[in-house]
Amino acid sequence: MNRVQRAILYSAAPLAFACSALAADTYTETFAGGVNAGGWTYWSPNETIETAGGNPDNYLHAWELDTFAPQLSTEPGRASAFTGDYRARQVARIGIDLKTFHVDFSAGGRPLTLMLIHDNNTPADLSDDVAAYYRGPNIPLVGEGWKRYDFEVPSHAATLPAGWRTIQLGENSPAPDWSTIITGVRRVQFFYGDPEMFFIFQMWDIGADNISIIEDPLTPAALRNIKVQRGTRLSGTLASILYNDPYYYKVTSQPGDVYHVAETTVRAVSDALNPANLIIRTETRATESVVQTRIALRNFTTGRWDTVDTFWQPTIDAVRVIDSIANPQDYVRQSDGLIRVRIQMIRALQRGPFQQWIDQVKVSVGE
Ligand SMILES: [Ca+2]
Ligand SMILES: [Ca+2]
Ligand SMILES: [Ca+2]
Ligand SMILES: [Ca+2]
Structure with a gap:
């Protein structure tokens, strides 16, 4: 209704x-x-x-x-x-x-x-x-x-x-x-x-x-872009991560010293600059097992990435709702409402490479 x-x-x-x-x-x-x-x-x-x-x-x-x-x-x-x-x-x-x-x-x-x-x-x-x-x-x-x-x-x-x-x-x-x-x-x-x-x-x-x-209706922040930081984009665009649907943003991991890593950042823009609530919903999977996912937010006060969720990544779509973020105003840039979300997946080097699949990223703000 x-x-x-x-x-x-x-x-x-x-x-x-x-x-x-x-x-x-x-x-x-x-x-x-x-x-x-x-x-x-x-x-x-x-x-x-x-x-x-x-x-x-x-x-x-x-x-x-x-x-x-x-x-x-x-x-x-x-x-x-x-x-x-x-x-x-x-x-x-x-x-x-x-x-x-x-x-x-x-x-x-x-x-x-x-x-x-x-x-x-x-x-x-x-x-x-x-x-x-x-x-x-x-x-x-x-x-x-x-x-x-x-x-x-x-x-x-x-x-x-x-x-x-x-x-x-x-x-x-x-x-x-x-x-x-x-x-x-x-x-x-x-x-x-x-x-x-x-x-x-x-x-x-x-x-x-x-x-x-x-x-107290939450306002969705508009997604502006998605970018691979570590790994190689296989397929997908920003449109792929707007909905829970058959379309994914896919990234192949890249080997480092200790881990294979796939890391993607998403930029969103919020109209609300004084959030009382910040809710991040992600739907992701990895193509291999024993992959750990870390979701982080850019803290515009400290200039660092703050990890807000860490979990073992299922090989089927896994929904995470991160809704108890302390000091949400730190993650919304005051000049333009920018919010940055980082989705990092890692897998031990000896276990081999994997693909990161992102089905949906949703950022909502409540004032
Ligand atoms: Ca009853
Ligand atoms: Ca009364
Ligand atoms: Ca899905
Ligand atoms: Ca999708």
Whole structure:
């Protein structure tokens, strides 16, 4: 679904679209006018959207909720701004305001956990659900007032991101898989505590407001050229590395003192000069085994190449997504947005030469 279609779909609810194509798209559940597009519920028998006392005005209020851990969730099976393929939507963050009015004993020592749930395509059956979760700062104590929580959601990540965990929520749950969950979020839940721990039952009086989901589209950097630094170009052009397709840029290795080496550099240009995120996706193979690949980025601050990924190169296409690059601004030249990627493959001299095949190089920048 494209952005325009989404805007139409959610136009019944308050929307804040930013002007710039690079800026984030946000949906926020403010509960204004009693709207609850996500179907948010504490599963409490005593629950309503109050018209005053929120942050500001309307908010979701649950009281005399007798539970070991309040669980604020979107309605099972309901499609909303909070559900869907987070990776395709380029979801970047989820936030919420919470307030604890009263609790019998203590609200202390409980992290607020964001859970992204995949319902295994059976929304009515919770026994086969799986979730990926992240434990944030502790839930608000009585007297702390409204407290804001912002969770980073690395929806672009190919594998479970650092700090995230997965959990089987029922006895029939399959083994959880990050990609399955993040490309099919069916329910979002805020768990008052660590979902792997036990807590005593007590009576809660709590509220939620301003539940937001933020999309932060990445901008692809335009590839400008590809050049062999070591080895010999066999075939291919810049066009060969634009897509995952049957076309490759092929390089024959060249022998050195210790290794056969094939080394190629790619130049890309980004419009975004202040990247918060830099993501390099490569799809490469070698024609022989026991080849090691090193992917490096030109650091324009130090003038050196920084290795960002090292791996044993399969002889079939291998996709690498490098998405946790520290100080991304060092790799985008401030004068013109240049980004340089180096793909180096090496093989021990006595093992013989090989060919480097590059199917695709993709450079994306998020501001
Ligand atoms: Ca509100
Ligand atoms: Ca289910
Ligand atoms: Ca391929
Ligand atoms: Ca290709």
